[in-house]
Amino acid sequence: MSQHVNDGRTSRWLAYAIVGVGALIMLAPFYFMFVFATHSRTEIFNLPPPMWFGDDLFVNLKILTERLPFWRNLGWSVYVALASTALTLLFCSMGGYAFALMDFRFKKALFALVMATMLLPSFMGMIPAFMIMDALGWIDEHRALYIPGAASAFGIFLMRQFASTAVPKELIEAARMDGCGEFAIYWRIVLPLLKPALGTLGLITFIGSWNNFMGPLIVMRSLENYTLPLALRSLQSPVNTEWGALMVGSAIATIPLLILFAVASRQLIAGLTAGAVK
Template sequence: MSAVATARDRLPGAATPPPATGNRPRRRYSRTGRILLYVTLSALLLVFVAPMLWALSGSFKPRGDLFEYPPNLIPSPATLDNYRNLLDSQPFWSWFAISVLTAAAATAVAVFVCALAGFAFAKYRFAGKRLLFSVMFSSLSVPFAVILVPLFVLVVKSGLSNPWFALTVPWVAPAFGIFMMQQYIIQSIPDEILESARMDGASEFGIFLRVVLPLLRPSLGALAVWQFLQSYNSFMWPLVLISNTENYTLPLGLNILFKAEARQFDLVLPGAVLASVPTILVFLLLRKQLLEGLSAGAVKG
């Protein structure tokens, strides 16, 4: 009977037997898992987005309507008086310019320095390399508050306390960025490419500029986003360094509005909305490099 059944199954017009149902529970489980995943991600998205939506909505509300209950997400009536009062009563654009320009300068310098240092640690042998790398890496465990006072004294004694310069000092060579670049270069840039460039007569610095940097675009984008956020959102270092209100950064400026005798939420909310614009733009401009850098690290590492 088995031989007859096998021959019958091989006939061109024979009916196809029904598929096995052994995978149905697995498919149901997979579908249930996806539903739970989507529900969890939606809940997390709501947790992160809700404060932003409330700040955006509140920035267009009169002060008396900010804490109405139940809360109304759509302002009624909507007004631009909060933005006008903020820009007229506070040096907001000065805070904005100092924060954006110093963060951009610190990011540009840090990305270049971290890539150069990571290239040296990854591809060169020199005396004291392991000791120097160990000291650099161990600095990740030191809180910034520990070096805050020594760094401040060093900057002031050196005559470099100008806010436009001093605000970039702590961020020009972050240990995390150097370690990140070193690991990415080890995994992504083979020695054969460098040897080929040397045989063509390229200098070591030329190899770094023309060969290494173009290959580091994904990791440089990820580092730039992280570094910009670190510098832009810095609060403790500007608080110690700056005493003139005109030279405040955005975190300090918004803090004095929040800590005023009558907390000026009608000014804090539009200030927070405007302050979030540069970070959103940086993420949108570098999101492709950020995702490529993170995915490359996940696959290779």
Template sequence: MTATRVKKLALHLALLAGVLVSLFPFYWTAVMATNTTRDMYRTPPKLVFGPELFSNIARVFENIDFMGSLLNTVIVACSTTVLVLFFDSLAAFTFAKYKFPGHRALFGVLLLTFMLPAQLSLIPQFVIMVNIGWVGTVKALIIPAAANAFGIFWMRQYIQGAVPDDLIAAARLDGAGFFRQYWNVALPIIRPGLAFLGIFTFIGAWNDYAWPLIVMTDPSNVTLQVALSQLNTSHNTDFSMVMAGALLAIAPLVVVFAVFARGFVADAMKGALRG
């Protein structure tokens, strides 16, 4: 066996080991969701699926309003993702292809907000929600997250590399205005970048816990992550039930990731073939 083949084999084995290590927490969650809490404390630990999945799921539905919190989360995650994709890509197109007075300073301020910890904005953001009367509503979860600095930064970098200046200049010569240049020229080209941003935003909105916990004051009207936290009690926590709820919460993310990732790869390959 040549040295090149040995290096390739070692690389593949390392990648396989990394995949197995990354997937094990999800496998362990599924195993715990199908067994009882007593089985989790066995020595050696039980690493095979059990028969308790449906009973654990039934107890999740008994203890929390799972479907109501799921609906809230779907509304928030989908609305936030759509708004972020539109506003961030529109702002990024402006920064990437238009040189207006102060654009560098404005983009610098945007990057500064990106570097600040999100926790610093929780209190002033909550005060704003109180003043406009949005506390306890899903609007308080959607509107503040409708645009973010990371998405604008990511899409600006992507647009600068993917959308040729000559193409934008040709569209202007044909009489296309700003929005038509964005919608008809840039948007079809930047779909792989939007797919990544969509995955990133949806997962972030779906898994958000701190802000919904603060602003959703009615325990019966919360998002999924906050509802699942209600399954934890100070004493005698049923971990198998908690893991069953976590498994139910993960399932939609797997579907969304598979759909968006497939589109991301397909559009990227099309772009490579065109190039």
């Protein structure tokens, strides 16, 4: 018996050690991103490399803002992420509500279509996306980044799942009996009940847009209009890359994500694995 207990304790400590070291490996690149952001190019490539913060943060920031219209790029990232979040929440909650609680013709087929679009590989959209944007005259326009994906299949799926348990059908029928209009029902009854799911979808959409690389890569043309990921990449060159400046830029692009994650990691993880876990 005591042998068994002892066994359990050793293996428990072993588990702590393995999981702990693994977690450090996962976090190390983030730590060094912030450390390197405060060192000059030559210091970063010292041997051994710096392990603690230095005092070149503002020098690096100055180089960054000289090489890039950095604050503008940051602004565009914020703008596109907010616009795409707002539109996605509106469209997906409307669609999810209809699929969850209303009856209409072709409902099953249309929902199957929604699910099918989730499985479509991203590279299938690359060339067609460029062509349609070109035809619409949306090349180098930010609306090309937030409109096409605004009624995302994932969002509609998430909203439908949530609405079908959180919104009682009787409540809606009662409101209808009382002469409440369809938009009023959606706006005053359904939306408030969907709040938790809206929060999750909002976070996911914001982060997705913030990190989006392929979309802007295909449609955006001028450095002035770039969002952060594209702008940062343009600093990378085979020779003389300003690593310190790049690290500051990457760190600034990462900070909002760290804050969102610190505040809502449970909600985010649950939302991002929703399709899988349910």
